[in-house]
Amino acid sequence: MTVPQDLRYSKEHEWVRLDGDTVTIGITQFAQEQLGDVVFVELPEKGATVRQFASLGVVESVKAASDIYSPVSGEVVERNVKVIEKPELVNSAPYGDGWLLRVKLADKGELQKLLSADDYRAHIGDTPGSGGD
Amino acid sequence: MTGNEQLLRTPLYERHLAAGAKMVPFAGYEMPIQYTGIVSEHRAVRTQAGLFDLSHMGEFYFAGPHAGAALDRLVSSDIAGLAVGEARYGLLCNERGTIVDDVIVYRLAPEHFMMVVNAANIAKDAAHVRARSGPDAQLADGSLQTALIAIQGPRAVAILARSAPGVRALPGFGVMAAEVAGARVTIARTGYTGEDGFELFMPNADAGSVWDALLRDGQADGLVPIGLGARDTLRLESRFSLYGNEIDETTDPIEAGLGWTCKLDKDFVGRDAIAKAKEAGPARRIAGLVVVGGVARHGHEVVDKGAPVGRVTSGTFGPTVEKNIALAYVPTALSKVGTALAVRIRDRDVPATVVKTPFYRRET
Numbered sequence: 001m002t003v004p005q006d007l008r009y010s011k012e013h014e015w016v017r018l019d020g021d022t023v024t025i026g027i028t029q030f031a032q033e034q035l036g037d038v039v040f041v042e043l044p045e046k047g048a049t050v051r052q053f054a055s056l057g058v059v060e061s062v063k064a065a066s067d068i069y070s071p072v073s074g075e076v077v078e079r080n081v082k083v084i085e086k087p088e089l090v091n092s093a094p095y096g097d098g099w100l101l102r103v104k105l106a107d108k109g110e111l112q113k114l115l116s117a118d119d120y121r122a123h124i125g126d127t128p129g130s131g132g133d
Numbered sequence: 134m135t136g137n138e139q140l141l142r143t144p145l146y147e148r149h150l151a152a153g154a155k156m157v158p159f160a161g162y163e164m165p166i167q168y169t170g171i172v173s174e175h176r177a178v179r180t181q182a183g184l185f186d187l188s189h190m191g192e193f194y195f196a197g198p199h200a201g202a203a204l205d206r207l208v209s210s211d212i213a214g215l216a217v218g219e220a221r222y223g224l225l226c227n228e229r230g231t232i233v234d235d236v237i238v239y240r241l242a243p244e245h246f247m248m249v250v251n252a253a254n255i256a257k258d259a260a261h262v263r264a265r266s267g268p269d270a271q272l273a274d275g276s277l278q279t280a281l282i283a284i285q286g287p288r289a290v291a292i293l294a295r296s297a298p299g300v301r302a303l304p305g306f307g308v309m310a311a312e313v314a315g316a317r318v319t320i321a322r323t324g325y326t327g328e329d330g331f332e333l334f335m336p337n338a339d340a341g342s343v344w345d346a347l348l349r350d351g352q353a354d355g356l357v358p359i360g361l362g363a364r365d366t367l368r369l370e371s372r373f374s375l376y377g378n379e380i381d382e383t384t385d386p387i388e389a390g391l392g393w394t395c396k397l398d399k400d401f402v403g404r405d406a407i408a409k410a411k412e413a414g415p416a417r418r419i420a421g422l423v424v425v426g427g428v429a430r431h432g433h434e435v436v437d438k439g440a441p442v443g444r445v446t447s448g449t450f451g452p453t454v455e456k457n458i459a460l461a462y463v464p465t466a467l468s469k470v471g472t473a474l475a476v477r478i479r480d481r482d483v484p485a486t487v488v489k490t491p492f493y494r495r496e497t
Contacts, residue, residue: 036362037172039450040428040457042479058479060428062171062450063362065479 001126002029004095008111009120010053010071015095016114023072023111026099027059027090030124035061038090043079043100050074050103052110057100059090068100072110078102143188144280144340152358159361160252162189167360174363175452178326179495181355182286184347185364187332188340191255191276193248193262200246203270207262207402208238208248209386209395215240220306220321223394224386225250225261230406232380232389234258239308239321247319247334249281251376265402280340284347284356285330285367287495292351293320293331300331314339314346325364327371328495369458370451370493372421378431378446379419379460388415388462417443418468421490422459424448424476427483429459434477435485437467445476451492458492459485 007015013031016023032038040060050056056070079101083089089098105111115123140163149156154165165186167174177183195204205213210223217240225233234254239247250258255276262272284293293300297311300320308321316339324330335343348356365375374380380389387410397408422429422445429448434441448459459476467474470489475482 036167037170037452039172042427060450062366062452063166065428065430 001121001124002095003117003121003126005117007095007117008071008114009117009123010069010114011123012053012069013124014056014068014071016071016111018111021108022077022102022104023074024099025056025071025101025103026094027068028120029094030126032091032094032098035059035066035090037062038087041083041087041090041100043084044076046076046079048076050076050101052113059087070103071114072103073106074103075106076101077104141189141277143186144337145186145188145282145344148341148344149186149358154358154360157361160189162252164189165358165360167362168358171360171362171366172452174357174359175366177355177357178286178328178359178363178367179453180287181357182284182288182292182330182351183326183359183363184344184351184356185283185285185359186340186344187281187283188279188337189252190281191250191252191258191274192279192281192334193250193259194273194275195246195248195270196273197244197269197271199269200244201240203266204238204246204248206400207265207270208236209401209403209407210238211396211399212238212246213399217241217243218308220308220323222306224380224391225258226386226401226403226407227261227382228403228406230385230403230410231382232376232384232386232391233261233382234376235374235380235391235394237321237323239319241308241319252276254376278337280335280337280343281332282335282340282343282347283324283330283332284351285324285326285359286328286356288351288354288356289328289330292347292354292356295350296346303331314342316343318343325373326367327373327491327493328367365447366449366452369447369449369460370453370491372460372491375447384462385410385415387411388417388419390419415465417462418465419446419460420463420468420472420487421492422448422461422474422476422485423488423492424457424459424483424485427476427478427481428457429461429476429478429483429485433459435461435463436475436477436482439482441477442467442474448476454492456492460490463487
């Protein structure tokens with residue numbers, strides 16, 4: 001299971017990549033595999049406020065809709081237009097072109113409430129050290 | 134399904150696990166929902182061929198000189214007129230003229246019939262039939278002993294003909310006996326995908342060898358196993374009703390668009406109520422919707438100018454039509470092709486247009 005070492009994770013299977021005072025948010029490889037083919041992504045507009053662990057949007061697979069929860073609080077500075085047009089990017093590149101939002105952090109301390117890559121691997125029952133397949 | 138009940142397994146359960154299927158509880162069985170992914174499996178059936186384990190479905194057998202006449206009184210369509218080697222789709226209705234199940238009846242021999250029913254309805258249907266059929270048509274429930282494998286898609290006939298050449302000449306809804314992988318099977322040219330294809334019935338003990346032989350014979354033609362997820366998207370694009378969604382005991386055949394299955398010039402359970410419903414004209418009808426900007430799902434409200442007017446019965450992304458499609462009950466006046474409506478998805482009214490169904494029709 002791919003769980004990049006340089007990201008932080010929520011228990012609800014979102015990842016964040018820190019870049020200065022903003023973060024990029026997406027869903028993990030494990031999450032996209034569980035969802036199956038993603039066909040629709042609903043995201044908040046630029047300028048919207050998101051709250052840590054509150055609903056951020058929805059990812060729909062062929063079968064069902066799943067809530068995405070924001071791993072941090074802050075203001076949406078960009079949403080990934082490409083993923084709205086081509087939702088399958090969530091499946092093909094969950095840590096790359098399939099990212100969802102960029103958020104300006106309201107409180108950097110919130111990142112401490114997220115999991116490290118090792119903790120996330122344990123959370124999804126992946127054997128430690130087996131990452132990067 | 135509470136998850137605490139003991140789930141049944143089909144004779145192909147181990148093969149699904151070995152093939153990497155994701156298993157889910159469905160109608161009391163542990164069934165494969167997908168192997169590689171719903172979209173790729175869906176496309177394989179539309180362009181090549183797919184193999185389905187449908188052993189959860191129910192099979193009732195009826196025998197005797199009066200079985201045909203008894204079934205004719207139970208099923209909405211013309212069962213008395215079935216020739217040996219023919220099958221017909223029809224409905225089990227109650228006296229109120231609403232739908233107990235949709236079924237296919239097969240005439241296997243002059244005095245032998247098989248009725249295939251939905252897995253979730255096996256016990257209910259058996260009770261319904263037994264309560265109304267008397268000594269002339271004794272129902273034998275073979276559901277637990279009978280396996281059902283479907284092979285569907287444009288390549289299905291070529292693949293199956295390698296072991297059963299007679300299938301080439303089998304007409305749509307035709308039934309024949311044949312040998313596949315050394316096993317005696319009953320083959321019908323029926324399906325639930327909108328593609329050409331076949332359904333094969335056999336004793337549980339033979340299911341594994343038939344499954345393996347078909348997968349081997351079909352490998353070069355792109356035959357792959359298909360889960361229940363793609364089965365649902367395939368049937369929805371083809372506008373086939375699903376019991377529990379489009380039809381149930383609160384819907385009548387006329388509003389469901391299944392009036393064509395009701396032979397009103399014969400006597401059958403529910404006939405009078407259905408004739409009355411037809412004469413009055415349905416207040417609501419099933420309409421096909423294309424939804425732009427969201428995915429409609431079972432249970433969502435259909436909205437006209439801000440007011441709820443109906444409900445979505447099934448909705449998904451259609452992998453072949455590449456649109457978000459849905460079926461919904463809407464007032465008859467709003468069921469015309471081109472009508473602009475909306476579907477309320479998470480408190481937002483997402484635009485939807487009534488379109489012609491089926492959403493997909495194969496080229497013949």
